[in-house]
Amino acid sequence: MDWNVISKSIPLYWDAMLLTLKIGWIGVALATLIGLVSAVVIHFRIPVLSVVFKIYIEIFRNTPLLIQLFFLYFALPKIGVKISAEVCGWLGLGLLGGSYMSEAFRSGIEAIDSVQRESALSLGMTDFQVMIHVILPQALSYSTPAFVANIIFLLKETSVFSAISLMDLMFRAKDLIGLYYNTAEYLALLVVFYLIILLPVSILGTVLERRLRYASFGT
Template identity: 60%
Template sequence: FLSPIVYIYGEIARNTPLLIQLFFLYYGLNEIGLSALECAILALGFLGGGYMSQSFLLGFKSLASIQRESALSLGFGPLKMMYYIILPQSLSVSMPSIGANVIFLLKETSVVGAIALTDIMFVAKDFIGIYYKTTESLLMLSLTYLIALLPLSVLFVILERFFKKKVA
């Protein structure tokens, strides 16, 4: 029942630009009265959910059905099977794409300035407009993203190794 709905949601989320999603929420549905921050969170969540659902789906599909059958034959209940067998193996497969999706979403936050929400890209553009220091502003912007995203990248490499060891 839910499979077609999740499929359609994933296709819509992944195949529409974040900017269009933001404009739709902020300008198209302004009767609801959402703030710019709320629209940004909803749009990023909608986009991220579409990508993450595919990451988890591919992780679950990577498991052979014999894994589930073996767990059931050993007397595992559905929750115990999910916790001890399915999740560790599917996360070891999904972790690289989950990490890439998280980093992608954090980089996509630079688009939220289009609905008058201040982010680091917005601040850099203001600095360029006031002081005409384009190179310095863009260099600082790049360094800010690197400082924010490199530790995250390292964290996901560690998580990937952890789940691979747990499965092995």
């Protein structure tokens, strides 16, 4: 293991990590928004929209992110829609993640006893108020384990962004290995930097899940 090679490469990996984090967290935010909206729409069986979202979920959950990125980056320009590689990255991640987040949130919503909704309506609350003040807070608590798992999954999926020439961590590692052949050093750095990204999320998710569980059950 050549430590001199590692020390010289750290700034390059740091820049690549910042780009990975930027695209990854924008994608997670978009996925969360899409997932929450689609879960509510499907739960209330809103005509037309619920069918559209169900089709969207099935398509994006059953196709690889790499194919979705290729479609956004290479196919859309053929019909006159040109977007940058970075936008393709977080848009593809958001659409893929939205399909998974939707199922996580929907399971949380459906875990709430219907008696709570009926009781809230009997008190004069509207359906919107019931959803915001009664159902969603509890549903988000139930959905936390799946939500955190999906975040980790999406951040790991950023490793395919190199296929559309984004200078993320994987691209940087492959580029340096191709140039200098210090495979062990560059792969070790790749592992370390992915751990820097993912370990805090995993730890915070565990703490949050535990606190929410204690709040729910008083243990």
